[in-house]
Structures are given as structure tokens and as C-alpha cells.
Amino acid sequence: MGEEIIKKSQVVVIGAGPAGLCAAIEARKAGATVLVLDENDRPGGQLFKQIHKFFGSGKHWAGLRGFRIGENLLKEAGQLGVKILLNAEVYGIFDDMTVGYIRNGVEKAIKGERIIIATGGIENALPFPGGTLPGVMGAGGVQTMVNIHRVLPGKKILMVGSGNVGVIVSYQLMQAGAEVVGIVEAAGRVRAYEVHLNKIKRAGVPIYTSHVVKEAIGKDEVEGAIIARVDDNLNIIEGSEKHLDVDCLCIAVGLNPQIELPYIAGCKFSYIPERGGYIPVFDENMETSVKGIYVAGDVAGIEEASIAMEEGRLAGIACAGSLGLYDKETEEKLKKEVKKILRAMRTKHDSRIIHSLTGIPSNDRFEKGPVAVIECKEEIPCNPCESACVFGAIKVGEPITNPPVLFEEKCTGCGRCIPKCPGMAIFLIHKNYTDKTSLIKFPYEYLPVPEKGGLVSCVNRNGEIISRGRIIDIKASKKDDGTKIIAMEIPKEYFNDVRGIQIRGDGI
Amino acid sequence: MSHEKNVCICRCEEVTEGEILRAIEEGARTVKGIKIRTQATMGLCQGRTCRRLIVNILSKHVDINDISKLEIGIRVPVRTIKIKNFIYDEGKGYE
């Protein structure tokens, strides 16, 4: 055995997901040598599974589909000369900042002056009888099957968990042609953002709050599921059982930080259930209790991809600063910018105070002509609607978590905001389209697309068919990246109720 | 979240919630104590899935805030690795 010479890099990033890529980009911008290790055969982490449009700041990534953000980040990293080593499985971090990994069947090591751990999260398991049957799958795996490999995990799916992941994956399953038989949620209320939930409700998916999966039924694979109502202590209420005919249970009950590497590296932890459990303790630079080792993204607490990216940037800048690649002033200035964004994205108001002002037009305004209806009243760090409106009729302001406000007198009814909303929560309504009909324009991402001139079944916010409508126009612009704008004529009495059409219903 | 004591917690070693509760009754106060008594976490995945479930069960009996007291047993390697990968030598190939 010859004496091994261990290669060195100023910054070693573990994980090429949103946090890791942003960290690498920032460190490289400052001139550091950067090596990113990722165990997958393509970079981007979970981003490439994300076919929905992301929330966020209009200045950054908002309104882009997750995989597009991944493409952009990779392009930027490539231009800067960030080295990304794929199929590199990190198996341990040892003393002296040595990272051991396996690649192409060979064990190797790299020594970093700084190490940024951006290994993301791992799905929570949910134990229940029958939970080991084939057909019970994690939401992450389902997303990979559906969005990457384009294979459906089942035809009739029960989603377990109503967080953002659960409802987004439900939506994607329906886009791919599966039936989502229901969403089960142990808590008394849905956890996801309302705009995500509304997309599911419009599709008519039953939401079972205060319910759990009691059992998955089946001999060799899932053939059904029994759900049951629970009381406040999560005890099953006898007699409330209900059998659902499903062939797949998709488990989306949250994530926890993938802490193996920080644990092995000797980092200290704190226990924060709302961030996913044990989380490495880190300071305002994302540096852990082990000097030189940083964390960013879900490994530092489960949050959203947009936050992971900012944390990555912060870690990258801080690493570069500590390596002396920035003067103190520049470092502080750059960090301050990122911290401001992070703070804004995490700010929550007292929801009782906010808004008498809303995104909903007055009755008078409806009478006057086409107007945008923004059905978004939650605090989401997102503002593309604001920048979409060239007339200044939509305001989010600061912090970015403010719900949008519609200045109805400025709204011209142009509808440019409709496809820009990642939450698909903006509609354009022309109440007095004709004497007897109204016109509604809404975003649509299912296949097949209804035919122009065709008659379709219209649904309300809960997915109930309440009337018939005629498709007047379908707009599919390349810059809307797959989101179609459908204009539909409906009976006037339903102008405030119809919010979509029956997916794959008659007439389509 | 589970409602039956025979629900499987550690899938690799097929250890049920009931067995884990029994280990706690016998004095186990750590993940390692449960492992020694039940073999949970000893399988191929080394607790990647069930460690968290076990900590949840333990949380009803011990203060789980301090991870260092729980002996959660994460060790190198965090992925399974073929022995062969370690014995490759530049120039010489697999020795």
C-alpha cells in the first residue's frame, strides 16, 4: 500500500441540492476552490422532482418550476467553475476535516478547510398494521416515480398527510392521471398552505381531517385501506372505521433532517420538533459547534427549498469570509442581504391584525368589468403577483409574507397575473360578460386540455359540479411554462362559485 | 401514532412496538439499550428508518432533548459499502 496523498479543497460541500449548490456558488464567487459531492447521478437534489412552480421572491426564483431552478443553479455553478462530483457517496467525516466517500467503486477522501453539510431531509416513517405491504410508499419515492420516471405507483391512491408535500404530490399524481381517493390527516386541520389545498379541493379530493390510517389491507400488496376518526388524543374512535378502495398509500407525514454526517462529525444538537427533530446547533453564519463545519438547508431544520437556498448562500459567503477571501466589510454586507431575505421569508404577523384589505374585489368592481380575484390570504413568502402587474394593482410589499392586496380601481382585467401565481390562486372574472353569462379565466395544468368551444362540467371550490360551461379560449404561452389559461363562459349566477372544471370529465 | 402494539417499528429486524415497550420496562433508557434487548436498528439499514420512531417511543419515558444521552448509535459508514471499494490502490487496481 503506497502512502496515500489526500486531495484538498478549500470548501467541500456535501449534497448538490438547492442549499449545497447555492453554498458552492457563493463560495466559488469569492474565489474559493470548491468541490461538491453528491451521491446521485444528477445534481439538484429534490429540485428536479419538483414540477410545480415555487413560491418566493420575484427577484429570485419565484414562479419558476423547481426543476427550472435546478437548471439555473447548475448553469451558474458551471459558469463559475464549481466542481461537482456525482455518484460520490459520502460515508463518513473524520478528524482533520477529512471526508471519506465512494465513487466508481473506489474509496477516496478529500480534505476541506471548510465543510458544508447540505444533506437535506429524510422522510418520516409511519408505522401502522400493513404498513410494510408493497404499495405503501413514501411521498418522495412516489414523486421520483411519477415526475422523473413517469410511472404511476397505483391507480387509486390514498395520501397520508396533508402537509405541503402531501397536497403537492396529490396534485402531481392527478396531473399524471391517477385518482387520489382522499387525503388523511390526523390533526384537526389541513397543514398545507391553503392555496395548495384549494387546488386539490377543486379537483374534488375528499379531505379526512382527524383521521388516521388504521390498517392497510392486502395479501401480497395493498388492496385497500381502513381509515378511522380519532379524538383529540389521537385515539381511534371505535365504529368510525371506513374502508377505502385503494391500491397505493402514499406516506407524506413530514421530514426530518438527515443528521448522520453532522452527528458523526461530532456536532452538538438541539431538539426542535417543529423543524423536524434533532438539528445541529449552528450560529448566525450556519457554522456548527465543530469549527469549520457548516450546515445549510433541510439538514439545518426542515423548511422550504427557497429558504434552503438562502441558507446555502449564507454558509457559502461565511465560509469564504472565514477563509479570508472577502474583507470584513464585504462579507458583512453580503451576509446582511441574505439575512434580510431569510428574515422576511420567516416573518409571520398576527393574522388577526392583517387585512381588512384583501385580494377580493368589491361587488361594485365586479359590475364594472373584468377584474382579478386573488384567493390568497395566508402568509406565504411569495410575491410574483406583485411584479406581474404592470399597473400596480397588486401589492405585497415587505415583508414578503404579506398576503397580496388588490387595488381594484387599478386593475384593468388583463389577466397577466393568473399564470404567475405559483399557488394557482388568481382568477379573472368578467361578471357581466353577457346578459346571462359571466366569463372566468383560470389556470389549468391537467391533461387532456378541453377543446375550444366544448361544453364542460364546472366545479366550485370544493370540486362539486355545479353547472355547465363553454370553453371560449385556451391560451398556452411558452413563458407560462405549461400553465394554460382557460377562458370559460358560465351562467352568471355562478360567477362567484365556479373555480374550475371537472378533470377528464365529459366534454374533455 | 400507532394503535396496536404489534405494529412493526424496525422493519429490518422485525421488531414490534410491544417489544420496544417491554425493553423500556426492563430498564432501557437509550436507543442502544433497546437495541441490545430487541435487536432493533441492527439490520441492513442500521436504524435509518426506525431510530426516529424509537426515540419517539422513548420520549414518553425519558427526556429526549439531549441527544448525547440517548446513545442513538449513528456510526460510520452512513451507507453500505463493498469491502472491495476500500482495497483499490491507485496503479495497482484491486489488490
Added chain:
Amino acid sequence: MSRKTDIVVIGGGVIGASITYYLSKRGKKVILVEKKDFAFGSSGACDQMIFLQTKNPGIHLELAIESKKMYKNLEKELNHPIEFQTIGGMVLIETEDQMRVMKEFVKRQKETGLNVEILDIKDGTKIQEGLSPDLVGTTYSPDDAHVNSLELIKGYIKKAVTFGAEVLVNTEVIGIRTKNGKVKGVETTKGTIGCEVLVNAAGSWAPVIGEMIGLDLPIRPRRGQIILTEEVPPYIKHDIISANYITAKYSLDRSFDNDVLGKLGVGLAISQNHRGNIFIGATREFAGYNTETTREGIRRILKHAGKLIPGIVNFNIIRTFAGLRPYTPDGLPIIGYVDEVEGFFIAAGHEGDGICLSPVTGKIVSELIIDGKTFIDAKLLNLNRFRHLT
């Protein structure tokens, strides 16, 4: 909480468990006190061997042979599946130099009564597939055996409890009560336990207990890193070690330190358990109480293993761990009362032999405490051997 007992045993490893069993079997009232939980130290971080061939001819090998005899009935006696199996063992010999040393070692072992022979590599391959054709030869003894150390400890404790022993886990000894130079009890985090005799069976932590009465024990933690594979079909037919395990442990060959292994002592030890996991160990290093595994250690062990048994290289490793073997300067355990405080008994310092020697240690301790004598010359194991060297 204050209570009384005949004997307090400190340490929930295999030695403490065995002593508790043998003492309570003979009617003594015993409380076993363990700081954390049973098998939490070295006994839960070791391989499984009862390897007679690795023992130095003389008292060391005699103890091992006696222990092995006791093992034969132990499973029945404890009524617990300890997975004891006389599987046979091989010592793989890599160089002519090692062959010379091993010939001498084996000759002396035979004189002590061990059934062992040296085979050329062709014959060796007949009894174990996958060996490197570059080996010079191998020893083989049909007497070597192994056991599941965790089940063994559970077995001792379970049975001891049926004899009335008590086991207190999560209970740390924080002081020792003495009066007029005699043990009166131990103070623990859960109260005082009165006793006339205490047995310090704390393995690598025995010096911590010794210090409580001002004793400076010549025991040091010696880290042994071990690698575990996934479960695979039966492959390792006999327990296997490399000849340099013996040279590393006893430093018979001083030049060896500067040889292929450099400063990190690695003596290969490979065995497969009932589940199918293969244990591949181990380093022997002084690293304080650090139980981490190192990249260097893992690489050296696996490279060595792959070189000697190329047949195993396609198996996957799933875990690495390290135990702190309680090293003593002469490689023998310290067993016996100390002169300083009456009633203070030590049974520690077994280095890598704790599993192997646990039955015989339990027997010797129980006999010395109850009968005042045992079947061997007790002076050979007493702490005083390090004090009266000249």
C-alpha cells in the same frame, strides 16, 4: 434509598455478569451495579471469539482451556441461547518470519495441551474457501469456538436473577464507603448499598473505581476498531485471525511494529455470527476513551482482510464500531483482593479476552471470595504481581 447485600459487583459487562452469576449460584446475595446499561462498554463492542490459539502458552492458555470446558455446559446451565459453537479456528501466516514465530508458539501451545497444527496453504484452502494463495500457511485448531456476547451477558444476568441477584442499571458508583480499612458499602447515584465485599469489574473503567480508594491500576483502554458486514450466507467456516494478531498483542516480534502495519497495530480477526454478519477486526491502539472509528483504521483492516481472504471483498460493510479493551502490561487480567482495603476485589484487565475468559473468571472470583482459594495459583493474577516485579 439505602440497602444491604453481601457483595456488590460493579460493571455490567461480560465479566461483571459472569461474576454475578457464579456468586449468586453459590448462594451469595449480589447486587450488580451498572453506570449505564448492560453490555454498554467493551462487551457490546467486540467480536465473539473464544479463541484458544491466541493465548500465550502457560497460565493464560490454561485459563482459556478451562473456560472453554465450562462453556460446553453453559448454554444448558443458563437455559439461554448463547449461540456457543465450537467452530474451529485458523491463524493465517503471511511470511516466513511469521511462520518461524508461529511454529515456536504452536509448539509451546501443544505442550500446554492445545490441539493445534500447522497446515500448508493448499490444505488450508480445503477447510476455508477464499484464502489468498500467497499465504505461507495456516494453523488450525478444532477447539476454537465462538459465542454471541450479548446473549451471553443476558444469559448470565437472567439466570443470576433467578438465584436472587439484583441488577441495577443506570446506576453509577460515585464513592466507596470504608471503615477501619474495610469496605462497608458503595455510594451510587441511586443511594448507598451496604456490603462487605465489592468486585471492581468495570473493565477499561476499573481505574476510575480504583481511584476512589487511591489505587492506581495498571489498566489502560486500548481501542479495538471492528467492522461488520451485512448478513451473508455462511462463508467464514472457522474463526480466523492473522498471525500478526499474536505478534501485535504480545509483541513477540518487535520489528513488526515498523512493518506493513506502521504504528497502528492491526491484528486481523474474522468470524461470522449466527445471523450471517461477518466481524472484521481489529486495531489495537491507545486513544484514551475515544470510541470513534478512523478512516485509517477501517482502511487498514479491510485492506488486510482483502489481502488474506480475497473471497470476502464483495460483501458490504454496514457498520464500524470500537471497544475499549482493558489492557494490562502483561496481557493477563488482574483478579484478586487488593492489599490496601479489605473487601475490595478486582476482576478486570482482560484486554481482548473478556468473552473467552468470562466463565473461568466467574469461577475464580467466586472461589476466591467464598472458599479463599481456587484451582490455579492465585498470585499469578493478583495486582501485586506488578508491584513486586523485582
